[in-house]
Amino acid sequence: MLTMPISGKKSLQQYLGRLLRNLDEKEKLYVFDYVDYAIPMMYRMYQKRLSYYRKAGYSIMTDIHSNQYKSELITQNYREIFEKDILNCQQVHFIYSYLSQSEATWLVEISMKKKIQIVLLLDKKIANQPHLQSCLVNIETNGGQCIYLEKIRQSV
Numbered sequence: 001m002l003t004m005p006i007s008g009k010k011s012l013q014q015y016l017g018r019l020l021r022n023l024d025e026k027e028k029l030y031v032f033d034y035v036d037y038a039i040p041m042m043y044r045m046y047q048k049r050l051s052y053y054r055k056a057g058y059s060i061m062t063d064i065h066s067n068q069y070k071s072e073l074i075t076q077n078y079r080e081i082f083e084k085d086i087l088n089c090q091q092v093h094f095i096y097s098y099l100s101q102s103e104a105t106w107l108v109e110i111s112m113k114k115k116i117q118i119v120l121l122l123d124k125k126i127a128n129q130p131h132l133q134s135c136l137v138n139i140e141t142n143g144g145q146c147i148y149l150e151k152i153r154q155s156v
Contacts, residue, residue: 007045012052018121019093031058032085034078079106086110091117097152099126104135111142118144123152 006012019029031053035046053060086092087110094107099122111118118139126132127148136146 007048009052012049012056015095016056018095026091030061034082083110086116087114089116091119093119093121095121095152096126097123099129099132101131101135104132104139107144108135108138108142111139111144115143118142120144120146121152122146122148124148124150 006015016031019031033046033049033053036042096103099120107118107120110116120136120139127136127146140146
C-alpha cells in the first residue's frame with residue numbers, strides 16, 4: 001500500500017519498484033490507493049498517479065460482485081477501513097521517513113492481530129530513536145522485517 005501523498009513519476013517508480021523486486025515470489029501484487037477527494041491537491045496527485053499506473057501497465061480492479069474494491073467516502077477516521085484492508089493482506093510494506101510512537105504502537109497491534117508480515121522501509125535515523133526500539137523489536141518478533149535505508153525522501 002502506498003499511503004503518502006506522492007505524484008511524481010520517479011517516486012512512484014521507486015516505491016513500486018521496491019514492491020515488485022521479488023514479484024516471482026508473490027502470487028499477485030495489489031496497490032491500494034487512498035485519496036482524500038475533499039482536498040483538491042490530493043485529488044490532483046491521485047489523478048497523476050492514475051495516469052502513471054495506466055502507462056506502467058497497471059489496471060483498476062473491478063468486480064461487480066464485491067464491495068471490497070468500490071470507492072468509499074470516509075467522513076471520519078480512515079484508520080478503521082485502512083486496518084480492515086491491511087488485515088486482508090498476507091504481507092504489507094510501509095515506507096516511513098518519520099515514524100511516531102503512536103504509529104509504531106499501531107503497527108505492533110496490527111502485527112499481533114493476524115499473522116501478517118509487515119515490512120517496514122525506514123530511514124536510518126529512525127533506528128537510533130530509543131523510544132521506538134521496543135516497538136520495532138516487537139514487529140520483528142511477530143515475523144515482520146525492518147529495513148533501514150540511508151535516506152527516504154518525502155516531498156509534497
